[in-house]
Amino acid sequence: MPLARALRATQPKLRAWTSSPKTDLMNLPLQLTVFLGLAAVQVTAWAYPGAGAQASEAAEVEVKHILWLHADASKENGVTAYISARLPKIKHERLSVNALRSWQMIERGEHVCRPNTIRTPQRERQAYFTDTMLAPPVELLVRRDKLNQLPRNAEGEVDLKRLLEQGRLRGAAAKGRSYGEYVDGLLSSASASAGSSKSFTLYATEGVGLRLLDMLARDRADYLIEHDGGLQQMRQRNLGAEEFTSLPIQGASEAPVAGIACPRTPWGLAAIRAIDQVIGTPAGAAELRRSTKEWLSPEAQQRMATQIKQFYQRRAQPSDPR
Template identity: 45%
Template structure:
């Protein structure tokens, strides 16, 4: 038996004669009401980057006189020649204030922290060995240390017999920053804002105007490896510290950091950064962190993800 097929009744189309002016008005109102993707603003043109630097010391001359920053500017001058790169010397505190203010400046070799990322765009450029306590050799026996020979920083900050000299506005890495922020208000530690990378602080220690500071291998090398100073590891600060290039969290800063990352996110960029860091490390430090350095620079040879 065949199943009966029910045909749908034909659809009636009703036509309305709507005057053209009314149709035009209706069309405009529908377009205005419909959601549409807003055109993204054009990325600002970056024609000049002012690089803030304090990695400078009169002990060194030539290409090493401004350390990491000079190397960055030299490399970018070849890879991004459309931009004028200029170095201006400013201490750590002033540099960070300018970045927070949104000035069209960038700074190399800045420790990257979540707090700083609220005001700046970053790209990672180097894993740096943790800072160590730099102390006069004739004060070594007075340091509070654990069985492994590491300095107990909280106890040291409580000892008013020893005078510390640290750099204001500088991050020493999350672990040390936390201890520093919680130090007792006993005057044992004084904060300074030198224009260089820390050479003047080390000179103060050599002259007996302070007993210790917190610094990296680089600062000792730039100061000429003073024989009267010694470096001692700090308990709780054994991890490598991530550092990078920072530009203000503004449309200009985003355009600048993306351009910088394009220059470094390739094998030759990673090789340039690695060569620059190794110049400042001791053979023992290089060997100790070799595997970590290898992994980091493999990743640095690729473009970074930079979210607005």
């Protein structure tokens, strides 16, 4: 195992410390700390073989331009506007692009960054992140007249796995968007299943979030997998929100972390560190909280008040992305 190899690599140093007549046993805990620290470095090098080289190269990279990828670049994004104003030596531009194409550009290592991106282990292998908000768990936005056809557990949570397998209701979600590890896994399996794929569709178009709500309102879908706030947007757009309701999804109760993602390249590391220096301050954290508040419904803000407070207390310090 990698950890075992890392520990074995540092054991000679520990033996030297403990066998030396000059070793002060009262300081052994400190020596053990150093020992474990060396092991951690060994493991990090194994997990991300290029991490050390990229960190070194990032120090030499000058970030002159960032292309910000938005679902709708015509709308002002408070977080990126705040960052742009505080990094005036960098040229900032915006581009409207869906989540699927955004990740294709990030994977190619283009000089782009995407805000409001759910952080997952798979994405961390492709991009550097700095966190900007704590998002509520995803939910099922469904027509009220279809409630009796939903498989639910004793707590009222929707069994999404069974719902997809049954294929009785028409479902939709945004292609390329992450809904958290558990739901992403179910959607991936559903896409590969001939039966489920006929009743569930992933869409990748510009402004896909609003388009999906339009589909639901026009009875072209029975339910959506959606982040918190879908009903609120339907009310704001007069889409007959009273005909719909949102339900929790079984197995998807954890609040995902969203942030800014830049490519896992020396340029991406230099860019994400510059961004993190701007938002990793008390003033930056306050702006993040103000700018992302609109992404949460009043109910979610109340329900998650303690978690949100703790998140932004941590966010008031630089996070040292790596």
